Amino acid sequence: MNEEIIYGTLLGDGYIAKLDNKYDVYYRFEIEHSIEDIDYINWLQDNLRDVLPYRRERNRKFKTKDGEIKSRTIHLYGKTNKDFEELRFFIYKDGVKTVSKEWLDKLTPLSLAVWYMDDGSYHINTNVIEISTDSFTLDEHKLMQDYFREKWGISVSIIGKRRSYRLYFPKSETVKFLTLIFPHIAPGMERKAPRGWELARKLPPNFHKRLSRSNTKEKCREIITQNIKEFCEKHDISEGFPVVEYNYSPDSFSYKAIQYAFGGWEDALKEVGIPYKFI
Numbered sequence: 001m002n003e004e005i006i007y008g009t010l011l012g013d014g015y016i017a018k019l020d021n022k023y024d025v026y027y028r029f030e031i032e033h034s035i036e037d038i039d040y041i042n043w044l045q046d047n048l049r050d051v052l053p054y055r056r057e058r059n060r061k062f063k064t065k066d067g068e069i070k071s072r073t074i075h076l077y078g079k080t081n082k083d084f085e086e087l088r089f090f091i092y093k094d095g096v097k098t099v100s101k102e103w104l105d106k107l108t109p110l111s112l113a114v115w116y117m118d119d120g121s122y123h124i125n126t127n128v129i130e131i132s133t134d135s136f137t138l139d140e141h142k143l144m145q146d147y148f149r150e151k152w153g154i155s156v157s158i159i160g161k162r163r164s165y166r167l168y169f170p171k172s173e174t175v176k177f178l179t180l181i182f183p184h185i186a187p188g189m190e191r192k193a194p195r196g197w198e199l200a201r202k203l204p205p206n207f208h209k210r211l212s213r214s215n216t217k218e219k220c221r222e223i224i225t226q227n228i229k230e231f232c233e234k235h236d237i238s239e240g241f242p243v244v245e246y247n248y249s250p251d252s253f254s255y256k257a258i259q260y261a262f263g264g265w266e267d268a269l270k271e272v273g274i275p276y277k278f279i
Contacts, residue, residue, distance in 0.1 A: 002047050008111030012118025016088040026080035027088050035072040039188025045076055052076040099140040104147040113184035124243050125255045129169040141165045175200045195279050196245025208254040220261040224253050228272050240277035
């Protein structure tokens with residue numbers, strides 16, 4: 001079995017189920033993802049075929065403060081396996097996933113990529129990464145923070161409060177992190193590393209074009225609209241608008257300018273006549 005992937009996804013969406021039939025206790029490795037990520041699901045199963053040979057669709061319901069959310073997922077699972085008993089005792093403390101230095105030391109760039117694909121988000125407007133690590137304690141987050149700094153030279157921050165924390169990668173550290181894991185980004189997960197992220201390595205600070213303070217908001221909209229149209233003439237937008245590539249182009253306007261003139265990217269692209277779809 002591919003332990004690199006298993007150790008990574010156990011930090012994210014993977015888990016080791018404990019099955020008790022009153023006569024004996026069994027363990028098996030399982031993963032569940034939204035059916036919208038079917039390419040990634042197929043990639044996981046192809047790479048873990050020996051332990052995840054089976055799949056089934058599930059209809060899920062989640063209650064939130066805004067109401068009920070319905071979703072369809074794919075559940076990957078295999079036969080019970082005694083090998084996972086030892087792994088469960090290594091990963092779980094009192095039945096709860098618990099980050100340890102020993103666990104982190106087993107991670108490779110592939111493991112980190114899987115963890116990020118499971119629970120990470122790339123924020124296209126600010127070009128930063130967050131990993132949803134809400135289930136872990138503050139002490140576990142400090143352990144992960146030390147791990148990234150000491151092992152990979154990446155400085156991550158801990159954000160959140162009241163027992164709900166996340167790992168935050170500032171823009172410069174986002175580039176370092178993606179440089180490390182990008183070769184392992186799976187099909188269907190391109191949104192986790194949007195086109196153009198690598199351009200940040202080559203640009204000086206404060207490279208964006210500036211709007212004159214004497215311009216009215218209407219004039220700013222006109223200038224930026226023309227700028228986006230010129231960008232589109234020079235770049236492939238057949239599959240969607242590469243907002244990150246635009247953000248990191250030397251002749252572009254900053255997201256703050258986009259917000260000022262339009263309110264956000266959706267209205268900006270509507271003005272230009274481009275479908276609101278990012279790649």
